[in-house]
Amino acid sequence: MNEYKYEDIHIGMTESFSVTVTEEMMSSFRDITGDINPLHNDEAYAHEQGFDARVAYGMLTSSFLSTLAGVYLPGRYSLIRSVEVKFPKPVMIGDELTVTGEVTDVNDEYRFFTLKTAIRNQHGDKVCRGRMEIGVMA
Amino acid sequence: MNEYKYEDIHIGMTESFSVTVTEEMMSSFRDITGDINPLHNDEAYAHEQGFDARVAYGMLTSSFLSTLAGVYLPGRYSLIRSVEVKFPKPVMIGDELTVTGEVTDVNDEYRFFTLKTAIRNQHGDKVCRGRMEIGVMA
Numbered sequence: 001m002n003e004y005k006y007e008d009i010h011i012g013m014t015e016s017f018s019v020t021v022t023e024e025m026m027s028s029f030r031d032i033t034g035d036i037n038p039l040h041n042d043e044a045y046a047h048e049q050g051f052d053a054r055v056a057y058g059m060l061t062s063s064f065l066s067t068l069a070g071v072y073l074p075g076r077y078s079l080i081r082s083v084e085v086k087f088p089k090p091v092m093i094g095d096e097l098t099v100t101g102e103v104t105d106v107n108d109e110y111r112f113f114t115l116k117t118a119i120r121n122q123h124g125d126k127v128c129r130g131r132m133e134i135g136v137m138a
Numbered sequence: 139m140n141e142y143k144y145e146d147i148h149i150g151m152t153e154s155f156s157v158t159v160t161e162e163m164m165s166s167f168r169d170i171t172g173d174i175n176p177l178h179n180d181e182a183y184a185h186e187q188g189f190d191a192r193v194a195y196g197m198l199t200s201s202f203l204s205t206l207a208g209v210y211l212p213g214r215y216s217l218i219r220s221v222e223v224k225f226p227k228p229v230m231i232g233d234e235l236t237v238t239g240e241v242t243d244v245n246d247e248y249r250f251f252t253l254k255t256a257i258r259n260q261h262g263d264k265v266c267r268g269r270m271e272i273g274v275m276a
Contacts, residue, residue, distance in 0.1 A: 001174065001175070019172070025170045028166045028169065028170050029170060029201070029204075031166065032163045032166050032167060032198070032201060033201050033202055033204050033205045034157070034205050034209065035204045035205040035208040035209055036139065036208075036209060037139070037208030037209060037213075037214065037216060038214060039208070039216070039217070040208070049275050057204050057208075058204070058218045058221070059197075059200065059201045059203060059204035059218070059221070060170070060201075060204075062197065062200075062221070063167070063170060063171050063197045063198075063201065064171055065197060066167075066171050066173045066195050066196070066197035066198075067171045067172050067173040070173040070174075070175030070177070070178070070195075071172065071173055071174060071175060075175075076175065076176060078175060078177070079177070080196045080197070080225060081224065081225060082222070082223060082224040082225065083196070083197070083200065083221075083222070083223050084220070084221070084222045084223075085220060085221050085222075086219065086220040087218060087219060087220065137187050
């Protein structure tokens with residue numbers, strides 16, 4: 001885990017990591033949330049709606065932004081203030097996602113920074129993009 | 139699960155449900171994401187940082203917005219396009235959250251609507267607020 005303090009954060013810093021979306025993550029996420037929507041759980045329904053397979057929960061994909069902030073940038077002293085995400089393309093089980101964040105702004109008065117985020121699949125397609133405001137508690 | 143179609147959605151519609159944040163949800167979320175940040179996992183560290191107890195993952199709290207869209211409003215035909223959330227107060231394990239959404243805009247051209255969202259704890263404090271844009275696939 002990184003342990004960047006506020007003073008270590010500067011515009012242009014980047015961090016990234018990769019993770020593969022698994023069947024087990026999908027069922028754990030369903031158990032946590034109770035979201036039994038068939039787009040994520042019923043292959044036949046997903047096909048009817050024009051998708052190649054069951055679609056991963058968007059909020060599961062964006063859950064990896066928790067890791068991006070809490071483990072990588074800034075890591076230990078992270079406190080997420082806000083998150084914005086868009087989902088331009090679907091994520092499927094088995095997709096290997098690369099989660100990236102780049103510092104685009106710093107706020108010395110309130111000691112938080114803005115992280116521009118992107119999540120791409122194994123084909124290089126952007127499946128999630130957004131921004132987070134993250135406080136640093138040290 | 140609700141099965142609202144696009145034509146059923148109108149400004150002012152609301153849905154809500156309640157859920158209690160459990161220790162098991164926290165550990166499942168950690169297993170899914172790999173976010174081992176001590177604010178969520180180490181009571182002593184949380185105290186050092188001025189919190190009464192370990193803080194629930196913000197992205198776990200916002201995961202319930204998946205359920206709000208996918209099960210309640212619109213339910214079956216939901217396709218989340220974007221999500222914005224802010225976390226004005228911390229959530230602790232054992233908190234009972236009430237997740238609410240209200241339709242504030244509809245877009246007939248692209249058949250999506252805007253849902254203003256709020257998550258409150260058992261004391262009535264708003265712990266998460268935001269908005270979602272949700273497509274309706276029927």
